[in-house]
Amino acid sequence: MVEPIGTARPEFPVDVGEMYEGERIRKPAMHLEFGGMEVEKKWELALARPLDQVEDGKVTVVGPDLSDMEPGGSYPIGVLVEVAGAKVEKDLEGVLERKIHYFTNYIEGVMHLNQRYDVWIRIGKKSYQKGFNSLEWLGKVLVWLYKSSFPVIEKIQVTIYTDKAKIEELFPMAMDVWGKRDERARTLKDEDVKEFYACVMCQSFAPSHMCVITPNRIASCGSISWFDARAAYNVDPKGPNFPIPKGECIDPVKGVYEGVNKVAQEKSLGAIKSVSLYSSFDNPHTSCGCFEGIAFYIPEVDGIGIVHRDFKGHTVNGLTFSAMAGHTSGGTQNPGFNGIAIEYLRSLKFLQADGGWERIVWVPSQIKERVKDAIPEHLLGKIATEADSKTIGELKEFLVSKSHPVANRLVIEEAKEVKEEAPEVVLPAQIPTGIEIPARGGIRIILKNVKITAEKIIVKREK
Numbered sequence: 001m002v003e004p005i006g007t008a009r010p011e012f013p014v015d016v017g018e019m020y021e022g023e024r025i026r027k028p029a030m031h032l033e034f035g036g037m038e039v040e041k042k043w044e045l046a047l048a049r050p051l052d053q054v055e056d057g058k059v060t061v062v063g064p065d066l067s068d069m070e071p072g073g074s075y076p077i078g079v080l081v082e083v084a085g086a087k088v089e090k091d092l093e094g095v096l097e098r099k100i101h102y103f104t105n106y107i108e109g110v111m112h113l114n115q116r117y118d119v120w121i122r123i124g125k126k127s128y129q130k131g132f133n134s135l136e137w138l139g140k141v142l143v144w145l146y147k148s149s150f151p152v153i154e155k156i157q158v159t160i161y162t163d164k165a166k167i168e169e170l171f172p173m174a175m176d177v178w179g180k181r182d183e184r185a186r187t188l189k190d191e192d193v194k195e196f197y198a199c200v201m202c203q204s205f206a207p208s209h210m211c212v213i214t215p216n217r218i219a220s221c222g223s224i225s226w227f228d229a230r231a232a233y234n235v236d237p238k239g240p241n242f243p244i245p246k247g248e249c250i251d252p253v254k255g256v257y258e259g260v261n262k263v264a265q266e267k268s269l270g271a272i273k274s275v276s277l278y279s280s281f282d283n284p285h286t287s288c289g290c291f292e293g294i295a296f297y298i299p300e301v302d303g304i305g306i307v308h309r310d311f312k313g314h315t316v317n318g319l320t321f322s323a324m325a326g327h328t329s330g331g332t333q334n335p336g337f338n339g340i341a342i343e344y345l346r347s348l349k350f351l352q353a354d355g356g357w358e359r360i361v362w363v364p365s366q367i368k369e370r371v372k373d374a375i376p377e378h379l380l381g382k383i384a385t386e387a388d389s390k391t392i393g394e395l396k397e398f399l400v401s402k403s404h405p406v407a408n409r410l411v412i413e414e415a416k417e418v419k420e421e422a423p424e425v426v427l428p429a430q431i432p433t434g435i436e437i438p439a440r441g442g443i444r445i446i447l448k449n450v451k452i453t454a455e456k457i458i459v460k461r462e463k
Contacts, residue, residue: 009144013131014108016141021102021204025111025122032069034077034162035119037310041167042119043174044079046097054084056155059139063163066123067133077119078161078170081142085154092235094181094228096146098221101290102201103145104138114290115223116178117171118309135160152235182343185225188215190277190349194246196260197229200267201240202288206331208268209286212244212260216349217277220291222341254279254353272333279353280304280338287339289329293367295351296324297336300392301399303361303406304354308342316362316384316395342367346374357383358405362395379404 035042069075079100083092097115104112109127113120123132139158146156161167190196192215199211199219211219215226224232224241232241247259255277264272274283280295293308298317307315307324314320328337338351345367350356357376365385372380382402389395400407 010140012107012137012141013133014110014127016106016108016145018106018204020108020110021105023105023109023111025109025124029124029126031071031123031125031128032066033074033123034121035114036074037312038074039076041117041164041171042077043117043167043171044081044097044100044115044119045174045177046081046083046093046100047177048088048090048093049082049084051084051086051155054082054155054157056157057143058157059136059143060157060159061135061139062159062161062166065134065136065162066128069162071125075162076164076167077121078167078174079119080159080161080170081146081156082159083146083150083153083156085152087152087235088154089231091227091231092152093177094224095232095241096150098201098223099146099149100142101221103142105204106145107132107138107141110138114292114309115221116292117174118292135162150235181225181228182218182346185215185218185227185343186346188226190214190216190255193226195243196246196257197226197233197241198244198263198267199224199229199241202290203267203331205290206286206288206329208271209288209331210264210267210272211288212264212275212277212285213241214277216347217255217285218341218343218347220285220287220339220341220344222292222343251276254282255349256283268331271331276353278349278351280351281335281354284333284335284338286331286333287329288331289325291325291328291339292342293340293345294321294324294328295338295340298361298392298395301361301396301406302409303399303404304351304359305362306340306345306360306367307364308367310366311364311386313386314390316386316389316392318391342371345371355405361399361404361406362389 081096081100083096101112101115104110104121107127109124109132111122139160142158143156146153161170197213199213202209213219213224213226213229218225229241232239233243244263245259246257247262248257250256250258256274260277261274264275272286275285276283277285280297293306296305296307296317298305305316307321309321311321324337327334328339344350351359357379360383362384365387368375368383368385375383382399382404384395384398389398396410400410
C-alpha cells in the first residue's frame, strides 16, 4: 500500500519532473497500455466537489492493478479526480482535467496522450521494473502535483477504474458532464469578447504550436473552452493559459486577428506568421497531436471530410486517421489537414471561410449521429458516412444522387470530360524501334489538377 502524501515531494519508485514531457514509449519498450484504439471505453474526468465530499490524499484503484495484468496487453481505464476548496470553481474543471495529461507525462517511463474519452497511456518496462507496479503510484503523483501547482485546491482524491463494467457504467455520466460544459460555452460569440485565450500546454510535443481558444473555437483537444481558459488564468496567471488581446480584425470570414498573429509569432519564435481561425486552407490553426478529429480535403470532389481518433480502418480517401495525423500534427501549418475538436463542429464559425457544412461531404456515422443537431437540416441526408461510401468513386455517386451542394461542380466536370477531344500528342522525330503508333484514334490523356515531373518515360509493348 502506498502511503498518503501531501505537498512535500515524496519518494517515488521513478523520477517525476518536467524533463519527461514528450517522452515516447514505443511498443517494444512497453510493459502494457491503457486505452488507445484497441479499447472502446476509456475516460478521464475532473470534478469540483464540496469540501465534505472529498477525503484529502485518498487514492483508490477499482479493479485489477498493474501487477494483476498480462504484460503487453491493452486495458480499459477511467480516471476520476475530485477536488475541493473555497476558491475551486466549476469553470476550473476542464483545465484541471487537462492537467491529467500534463502531470502524467511528468512520470519517468509513462506516456500519456489525448483526453476525455480518447485516453491512451503506456507504462514502460523499465519503470515497471523499478517499482512503478501499481496504479496507486499514478494517483499519488497526481495528488502531489495538483496540490503543489494549485494552492486553491484544499482537498483532492483520485479514483482509478480498471474494472470494465464500472468504466462503462460511469461513461454516460462523464459524457453528460462534458456535454453541459460544452453547451455553456456556446452561449458566447467571438464578437462578444475583447480577448481570446492561448494554451501552450502542449509545446513540449510541438514547440511551434499554440492553441487559440475563442468562444467559437474550443481548444483542439476538446477539453478547454474560453470559460475554462479564463478561469485557469485567474487562478494561475503564470500558467500555460493566458489572454490574447484580439486587436484589429483583419479578416472576419477567415478569422484573422492582429493580436492573435502577434502572439503566434512570439510563441512560435517566428515559425508561424499568421493564423486563420475559421479556415482549413489559408494559414490554418496549428495542432500538436491531441486533436480529437481531422478535417481533411478531398480534391476529387472539392469537399472536406471529417474523421475522429476512434475511427477504425480507412477513410473514404484510402487513408487512416493515424496516417493523416502525421500531416496534421507537429505545430506546422498544412493546408487541407486541420486538427479540430468535435465540439468545433457545432460552432457558428465552423470552417466558415471554406463553406462550413456546405463543404462537408463525408463524416463517420458515429460523429454524424453525435452532432446531427448541429448539421443544417437540408444537408443531413446529403453527407455520406462509411456506410454510404468507402471509395472516392462511391462518394461521387452518392453526392450526385443526393444533390449535395458540391455535386453541381462534379456534374459539370464530368460533362466537360466527355466533350473534351483527345489532346494532341507530340512525338519525337525519332520513333524507337518496336513501338507502333496507331493510324487513327490517337491517345487520350486527361490530367486534372496535377503536376507531373519526369526525367524519363519508358513505353514497352505488352506481351
